[in-house]
Amino acid sequence: MKLYKRGEGTVILIDERAVSIEGFDWNLLFVGDDRRAHLEEAISRGTEIPIETLAKGGFDPPIADQEIWAAGVTYHRSRDARMDESRESGGESFYDRVYRAERPELFYKGSVRTAVGHRQAVRVRSDSRWNVPEPELTLAIDPAGCVFGFTVGNDMSSREIEGENPLYLPQAKIYDGSCALGPCLLVTDGLPESTEITLRVLRERTVVFDGATTLSRMARPFSVLTEFLYRENTFPVGAYLMTGTGIVPPDDFTLKPGDETAVGIVPIGTLENTVT
Numbered sequence: 001m002k003l004y005k006r007g008e009g010t011v012i013l014i015d016e017r018a019v020s021i022e023g024f025d026w027n028l029l030f031v032g033d034d035r036r037a038h039l040e041e042a043i044s045r046g047t048e049i050p051i052e053t054l055a056k057g058g059f060d061p062p063i064a065d066q067e068i069w070a071a072g073v074t075y076h077r078s079r080d081a082r083m084d085e086s087r088e089s090g091g092e093s094f095y096d097r098v099y100r101a102e103r104p105e106l107f108y109k110g111s112v113r114t115a116v117g118h119r120q121a122v123r124v125r126s127d128s129r130w131n132v133p134e135p136e137l138t139l140a141i142d143p144a145g146c147v148f149g150f151t152v153g154n155d156m157s158s159r160e161i162e163g164e165n166p167l168y169l170p171q172a173k174i175y176d177g178s179c180a181l182g183p184c185l186l187v188t189d190g191l192p193e194s195t196e197i198t199l200r201v202l203r204e205r206t207v208v209f210d211g212a213t214t215l216s217r218m219a220r221p222f223s224v225l226t227e228f229l230y231r232e233n234t235f236p237v238g239a240y241l242m243t244g245t246g247i248v249p250p251d252d253f254t255l256k257p258g259d260e261t262a263v264g265i266v267p268i269g270t271l272e273n274t275v276t
């Protein structure tokens with residue numbers, strides 16, 4: 001089942017049927033004492049709409065009051081890129097150490113305030129000259145720490161600022177329009193390790209970056225990431241957790257205003273954004 005959010009409305013895609021619902025409670029979906037009953041009740045009072053409607057326009061990020069967190073250096077490619085960018089600042093060894101440590105890197109990524117949805121604008125910071133998208137599978141987690149769904153995430157990052165000093169990480173990562181989520185939330189128990197994540201960047205209709213990875217390359221299981229996140233934190237309405245990037249463009253690549261990013265994860269969908 002896939003859930004799409006647009007203004008006050010939600011569209012639920014179930015068995016090739018699209019059902020539009022007004023006033024769907026997204027927090028209740030996350031809290032989920034009886035998630036199936038909540039969804040069935042919503043579908044029963046919804047209106048069926050043509051499935052083609054979903055291909056048109058954009059969507060809001062599939063979020064209500066959840067906090068968004070992110071894991072870092074969960075793929076070898078991210079470790080290597082971070083070591084390169086922080087060599088001069090002396091921060092290089094931190095990334096290798098965290099890649100091998102028991103405790104993962106986890107950082108706050110914002111909330112609905114910093115998030116945008118499918119076909120909405122992501123931003124690069126005006127005080128940074130080196131900016132990249134980070135395509136990341138993103139977990140939807142209930143208050144008990146159980147993963148009940150997945151969305152596609154883009155952890156927009158300033159490599160210039162984080163490379164200058166690892167202590168600047170929050171500024172490199174959290175600002176208006178720094179996190180894209182969508183196009184929908186897929187409610188399901190799990191995804192296979194063979195799941196592919198792709199990133200494509202278009203500039204004036206030309207592909208300027210294209211990359212792919214699979215979940216099998218992740219260095220840590222989801223259960224370890226969620227266990228550490230929930231260890232000393234209570235999330236009364238659940239949380240989103242971005243699971244880190246395994247795709248990093250070459251060091252001479254930076255996003256430019258007008259670029260279009262497309263992050264794809266089958267079976268969730270493709271999250272498209274324009275950079276401003």
Ligand code: DO4
Nearest residue numbers: 071072073074078244245
């Ligand atoms: O430590 C820097 C951030 C790492 C990150 O965001 C990632 O690996 O995806």
Ligand code: MG
Nearest residue numbers: 134155244245
């Ligand atoms: Mg990231």
